Amino acid sequence: MFSAALITDRNGSLDWTVVGCARFGSAEHVWREPATDGAVLRWEDGSPVELIVEAYCCRCPAGTDGFLVGTGFDDDLAAMRLCAGCALSVPSTEMLRWVDLDQAAAELGVPVRLASGAMTDQVRGDRLMRTVLDDLEATLVGSNLRERVADPQWREQAVRAAAGNPRVVVGIADAVADLGDGEVLDLYPALAELGRQLPRAAARWLESSGHVAAARLGLPCLGAGA
Ligand SMILES: [Zn+2]
Numbered sequence: 001m002f003s004a005a006l007i008t009d010r011n012g013s014l015d016w017t018v019v020g021c022a023r024f025g026s027a028e029h030v031w032r033e034p035a036t037d038g039a040v041l042r043w044e045d046g047s048p049v050e051l052i053v054e055a056y057c058c059r060c061p062a063g064t065d066g067f068l069v070g071t072g073f074d075d076d077l078a079a080m081r082l083c084a085g086c087a088l089s090v091p092s093t094e095m096l097r098w099v100d101l102d103q104a105a106a107e108l109g110v111p112v113r114l115a116s117g118a119m120t121d122q123v124r125g126d127r128l129m130r131t132v133l134d135d136l137e138a139t140l141v142g143s144n145l146r147e148r149v150a151d152p153q154w155r156e157q158a159v160r161a162a163a164g165n166p167r168v169v170v171g172i173a174d175a176v177a178d179l180g181d182g183e184v185l186d187l188y189p190a191l192a193e194l195g196r197q198l199p200r201a202a203a204r205w206l207e208s209s210g211h212v213a214a215a216r217l218g219l220p221c222l223g224a225g226a
Contacts, residue, residue, distance in 0.1 A: 002030045005041040005051060007108070009069040009079040014099055014107040016041065016051060027052055031115070031123045038081055040115070051112045053101075055120040057083035064114055067104055070096035134165045142171030146179060150190040159197045169202040173210035176217060184216050192218030 004019040018041060024030045030040045038058075042050040057064055062083035068090060069079055082090075087098050105112040141158050148154035162168040176191065184191070195203065195217030206214040214220070 001025070001043045002027045003041050003043065004030050004033055004036040005039040006037070006077070007039050007051070007053070007067065007079045007081070007104075008077045009067065010077055012069060012097070014067060014069055014079055014104055016048075016108055016110075027115070028119065031119060032126065036123075038078065041110075048110050051105075051108060051110050052115050053112055054081060054123075055114045055117045056124075057081065057086050059083075059086045062086070063117075064101070066098060066100035068096055069099050134167045137161055137165055138167035138171035141168050142175040145172060145175035146183065146187075149187055149194060152193075155190070155194050155197060158194065159199070162202050163199045166202070166205075169198070169205055170210075172198075172202075173206055173213035176213040177210065179216065188216070188218075191216055195219045 001023040002025070003021075003023050005016050006019050008015050008017055016039065019036070022033070023043070024033075027040045027042065030036050038054050040052040041048050042052065053064055055063060058081045060083060062085060064081050065084040066082065066087065067079040068082055068087050080090075084100075090096065099107060101112055101114075141161055144154065145158070149158075158168070158172065162172065172194075179187065195206075195214075198206070198217070203214075203219055206217065207219050
């Protein structure tokens, strides 16, 4: 069985943690899961037997050579997966330690192997595609807002898009902030209706991060600068 795993450097040494409780019949299956980032753990008879690591450096197209481990480097718990070249280019002001793949296996307590380049390429392609599609959707919603926000059916679509894609919320915030004062007056009932319909998480984000848009969408503004 296989599961998604995260390689961490929480206490200055490499460790791994299982992401989620889903188990899959193949590593390919796990790589396709959106939550999978960096590593897949293989299990046999209930014990972890192998960590399969993404084939490429997280900063450049070169292959993974190891992990940069250290405190104060990144708040993120994930260990930095790098090629030897990128590892050298990180300023040595932080307390950092380079762990190559052989050493990594010793620290992690399970053999480590790289995923095939083809598999990683496919996963990267899928992720890139998702990002491009999400951006496209956000741009479309944002650029149609002025003309379409008065249409209840359009608002329903925009709300549905915002629920599945946080970039749409940013698109809406930008488009609403770009409206002229006269347009805001004309469109206010529709804007407030859109604000009421937005998913709670989106509304909360606008209230704290998009003050102008939040006010124009009839949402309360939190914090200074509203
Ligand atoms: Zn690199």
